[in-house]
Amino acid sequence: MSSSVSARSLRKQFGETRALDDVSFDVEAGELFGFIGPDGGGKTTLFRILVTLMTPDSGQAHVLGLDVVRDLWALRRRVGYMPGRFSLYPDLSVDENLRFFASVFGTTPEREHEHIAPIYDQIAPFRERRAAALSGGMKQKLALCCALVHRPEILFLDEPTTGIDAVSRRELWDLLGRLREQGMTVVVSTPYMDEANRCDRVALIQSGRVIALDTPAAVAASLGHPLFAVRASARHAALNALRSFPHVHSVLPFGDVHHVTDVRRDVPVDVIAGELRRYLADAGFADAEVAPTAPTVEDVFIERMGSPYE
């Protein structure tokens, strides 16, 4: 069996909230697979089911070929899980936390030194420090060490980069990339759409449903509308003006430009770009620049998610 994770029609409901609504997917062995979506999308519920901490209302999931409900005890030894909330012991030191988590699995940090070293070496200078006194990025590295100390065959990380700064985020993704190179299957969730590009494949998840699943490049390319980047110095005014462009489908700020999609799929992009330029010039935005641009995963997420509160 080459799938490391296989989920079929998973459902989970809390009161009236459908946390997971018919979720199916496969993660191949050795893949770095990302679930991308905002808070409340169902990512944490899904991860808890996959690591045997919660049972689905219906549907099946297999991890490493084992049923997440029936085979939970066999599975728990073989998966690593880093929860979204910091779950180490704040009053224990770095080394004490690591020793504790190793001992739960009948091993010691010394015996596991070789395979945790690339990450452990980065936190070793603070081995005596209480976990509570670490910075956000360092806490995440310690949590990753603790999740890896029993040599799991697959690693689940629930929002490891939430709330940490852009530098620590890049470092953490570098570490995950290295684990993948060593053959580990890594399943990770994140609310940051730009992090999709660090994954082999991604599933976009919103309101308990998978709304897209493919490689990041293929997801981005699936937008289905011509897309333009518009730059204007009067940024907020230009945003409002663009909303009244006759053929507009959507207008959204994207960093230092606005992304504009057009409802017409059969008109050449150069023609639409020309119309947008004229429209903005007539509206008084003399310095506006318009250029066709490649869609991102975030463009597709927004297109597919529809109105968030229906």
Added chain:
Amino acid sequence: MNRAIEANELTRRFGAFTAVDRISFDVRQGEVFGFLGANGAGKTTAIRMLTGLLTPSGGSARVAGHDVYTEGEKIKRSIGYMSQRFSLYEDLSPRENIRLYGGIYDLTAPEIRERTAAMLSRLGLESVGSRPVRELPVGWRQKLAFSVALLHRPSIVFLDEPTSGVDPVTRRQFWELIYEAAARGTSVLVTTHYMDEAEYCDRLSIMVAGRIAALGAPAELKQQHGTSSIDDLFVRLARPAVSEQPSRLAPPAQDKGESKGPA
């Protein structure tokens, strides 16, 4: 000219550790100012001084015209504050939250009534105005929290990671609320880990190891440093401090979770 914030050589030490090291910047009326920095760079300490919660060790600062050393109480009444962690009372409904904050800020009953109606209508929340906030989607809560932070019409509002974990559409709707508030003359100081949002600011600062390492309009900064995005600039400036000076970590419980609400 009115300045919502004027900070000059503002400094805060904790024992031998200098969390904020002589930072100078100002925020103009109606300006959206991005206050960026790595975890542990000193942002939260700086914000606590500027919101009257922590006395500086040195330097000077005025917020909404009030001195941070002697007029902390006046500052608290003149500013709005919202964070991802602390925003609204979840057991109370939107209407009850608005009434509570209106009372705290000494608004009259007619003012509270009128502003409640206007706010719920602007946000499209009339239908859920009496349901516990806990039951609202995160994005709605954050937009409501922002509006509540503006209820007493402060001259400046501090937003600490207001869009963390929020979906990409709501994040943008949130920024439209920010622009609207700025257009009415409210100054906005905002922190974020979303580097695309940094590009939406009129000006921004990047703190590294207690100091301001860059200050200016996003386009200016990218040009000066020859980077294509604020993300790249941020990483270039902050990486040495994050990776190589780990002993400069903020003291325990200093950088996270200690911020308090406006009350």
